[in-house]
Amino acid sequence: MKRIFLFAVLIVVxxxxxxxxxxxxxxxxxxxxxxxxFATAFNVLAGQGGxxxxxxxxxxxxxxxxxxxxxxxxxxxxxxxxxLLPLLGALAGCLxxxxxxxxxxxxxxxxxxxxxxxxxxxxxxxxxHLKGVFGGEGGVSAMRMPAWGFDFGTSTEVYYLTLxxxxxxxxxxxxxxxxxxxxxxxxxxxxxxxxxxLGYNVHRLRVMVFTISATFAGLAGGLQAMHNxxxxxxxxxxxxxxxxxLFSYIGGIGSFFGPALGAAVMSFFGYAVSDxxxxxxxxxxxxxxxxxxxxxxxxxxxxxxxxxxxxxxNIAVLVGxxxxxxxxxxxxxxxxxxxxxxxxxxxxxxxxxxxxxxxxAIQLFGQxxxxxxxxxxxxxxxxxxxxxxxxxxxTRKWQAMNEE
Numbered sequence: 001m002k003r004i005f006l007f008a009v010l011i012v013v014x015x016x017x018x019x020x021x022x023x024x025x026x027x028x029x030x031x032x033x034x035x036x037x038f039a040t041a042f043n044v045l046a047g048q049g050g051x052x053x054x055x056x057x058x059x060x061x062x063x064x065x066x067x068x069x070x071x072x073x074x075x076x077x078x079x080x081x082x083x084l085l086p087l088l089g090a091l092a093g094c095l096x097x098x099x100x101x102x103x104x105x106x107x108x109x110x111x112x113x114x115x116x117x118x119x120x121x122x123x124x125x126x127x128x129h130l131k132g133v134f135g136g137e138g139g140v141s142a143m144r145m146p147a148w149g150f151d152f153g154t155s156t157e158v159y160y161l162t163l164x165x166x167x168x169x170x171x172x173x174x175x176x177x178x179x180x181x182x183x184x185x186x187x188x189x190x191x192x193x194x195x196x197x198l199g200y201n202v203h204r205l206r207v208m209v210f211t212i213s214a215t216f217a218g219l220a221g222g223l224q225a226m227h228n229x230x231x232x233x234x235x236x237x238x239x240x241x242x243x244x245x246l247f248s249y250i251g252g253i254g255s256f257f258g259p260a261l262g263a264a265v266m267s268f269f270g271y272a273v274s275d276x277x278x279x280x281x282x283x284x285x286x287x288x289x290x291x292x293x294x295x296x297x298x299x300x301x302x303x304x305x306x307x308x309x310x311x312x313x314n315i316a317v318l319v320g321x322x323x324x325x326x327x328x329x330x331x332x333x334x335x336x337x338x339x340x341x342x343x344x345x346x347x348x349x350x351x352x353x354x355x356x357x358x359x360x361a362i363q364l365f366g367q368x369x370x371x372x373x374x375x376x377x378x379x380x381x382x383x384x385x386x387x388x389x390x391x392x393x394x395t396r397k398w399q400a401m402n403e404e
Contacts, residue, residue, distance in 0.1 A: 015160075018155075018159055023155055028267070033159075033163060034220050035267040038217055039244055039260055041217040045213035049188045049210075052245070054117035056213075058119065058236060059093040061221060061231070063093040065133065065140065067085050067089040083150075086226060087219070087222070090218045098207070101207045121238070134231075139232035140230065140232075158227055161226060169216050170260070173216060173256075188206060247262040247266045250288055251299050251300055252298020258301075277341065321394060335380040335385075339384075342362060345364065
């Protein structure tokens, strides 16, 4: 009951978002919803079915191009009413998923991952040469046409269209995990030999799960087409597939909603940080490494920790522990950011030094930092040490409290 209430509150907040978001933040919110759907579709294959795909961008991209061409059909009026066009992206993802899934699911483990990567890279290599389909360097563009009393000319209407489709798709995927076939996904992940012993056709099950995941990835691509009104073969690039893997594992691939949380958090992180520093991809990589080392179940495990711990500890204790951990993380992160940004400025081609002169001061965070001064490097290292000490001390205290 509590979960239903929380989901209802979340839906209300998302529905009211355009009222208090700026146009730039609203566009970022649309991108976050698309990333959430894409990560959730990927999680059905990787998290539920135990099949790690390194080429899931192919189904997202094919859904995007299918929707763009559908928007341009019938003299630009669209093959379907504008709100239904993402369904054609889902259909394209489904068809490609059936073909690619039949080949790739012949093998499992790392061999499966390499086959999915090879198929995606094959499409990435072919796309620039198929200019009639993918538009070459310039890509393909289209326009959203009015339908059902809406002109879809504003970001607000596109946001609500994306939100409705994302909620419907995530609800369907959640329902799928509760069906007998969805339960068999866990068997594919845990013990395929036992499924074979019970008489199931494992290859057929894998193809079905792969196709469902590719279908909803294509739907996410269709929403991307509705948002950008353009598509380029760069969508087939490895970068998008990498993001799906990183976001899902950061959020927590062992739970249904973990990848959605990871995609939302990291999409917003990219939006907020990419304009502030050129090293934002490095920070994303550092976050991934730290999460895998110290929080392998992902960010969603924090919510699960709260739910489990609330049975044995009162809210004040949990809030105090969470605040202490947060302060430690902030202190350590501040030190890391300071070191990275200082090194980034020093190693930049724009930073000019001469052999006999002192290194020029660096303007950073409203202060001047002298690279040749010992204190310039003592402060960030001290912050990292303090952050590690706070986090480690609180972790030991928490373990002692639970043992008592």
